[in-house]
Amino acid sequence: MTITVLGATGSSGRHIVEKLLAQGHPVRAVVRKARKAAALQAAGVEVVEFDLASPSHEMFVPVFASAETVINAAATGSMTKRQAELIDHKGVVAAVDAAAALGVKRWVQISMMGSGDPGRLPGYLRATGRAKDAADTHLTRSGMTWTVIRPPWLTDGAAQGRITVGDSVTEGSLSRADLAAVAIASLDVTTTHNRMFEVTGGGAPITDALHGLA
Ligand SMILES: NC(=O)c1ccc[n+]([C@@H]2O[C@H](COP(=O)([O-])OP(=O)(O)OC[C@H]3O[C@@H](n4cnc5c(N)ncnc54)[C@H](OP(=O)(O)O)[C@@H]3O)[C@@H](O)[C@H]2O)c1
Secondary structure, three states: EEEEOOOOOOOHHHHHHHHHHHHHOOEEEEEHHHHHHHHHHHHEEEEOOOOOOOHHHHHHHHHOOOOEEEEEEEOOOOOHHHHHHHHHHHHHHHHHHHHHHOOOOOOEEEEOOOOOOHHHOOOOHHHHHHHOOOOOOOHOOOEEEEEEOOEEEOOOOOOOOOEEEOOOOOOEEHHHHHHHHHHHHHOHHHHHOOEEEEEEEOOEHHHHHHHHOO
16 A cells, blocks of 8 residues: 655655655655655655645645555744745645545644644744644544644654653653654554544553554
8 A cells, every 4th residue: 555655855754754665565755846855766766746835736636646545744844824824734734635535545644732722832833833733623524534643842863662642741752753653553553543642752652552542
């Protein structure tokens, strides 16, 4: 089963693609700039360009055609309200609608801890939180089987393999390697299906923690 990864050249997206390939999954790497994915292309991975800032039906057809499963790790790096609205809200909403219309069945969304309650966030992150929450809510009504993962501050540290999950968990940090493992494990662990949850590092082994969402 080919898994379509949006934001495949991002810091978390790269981990997701590497892990999927290591597990033997065919991957469609969806990227803003194909030149950044030259190594993936050279390794035989299908690479498709897209830009959430200017979504169109024509652009989304090669992204989602014949795709069953999507993991979205794309997001703006900017914390301005304008960019958050453009990319993290409207761009993701357009992508979700296009995916559902083109027959995608499963969508795993990387969101952000505190998005459901922006008052928990520092001021500079509130616009991003609101934009992500709006997109997450839209996804829950898309008709696809969805998972929304809300991580805290991400690090480039080594995978620990242990997490704590819940509707609301205490702020901490999580390595991008562990976030990638959570996103991929969510594909198979049905307690994450049609479920939104926060996650932080430390606690139980990843699969056990996800089963505990039941
Ligand atoms: N960083 C944190 O501490 C933190 C905390 C909580 C949640 N999160 C969330 O976790 C996820 C992964 O974060 P990260 O820091 O690992 O990601 P990242 O390195 O910032 O990667 C983001 C990806 O999105 C792509 N992108 C940006 N603008 C785009 C556009 N207009 N159209 C299409 N793609 C676009 C980037 O493309 P390029 O490769 O071309 O740049 C990149 O691949 C994001 O949803 C982020 O909001 C992050």
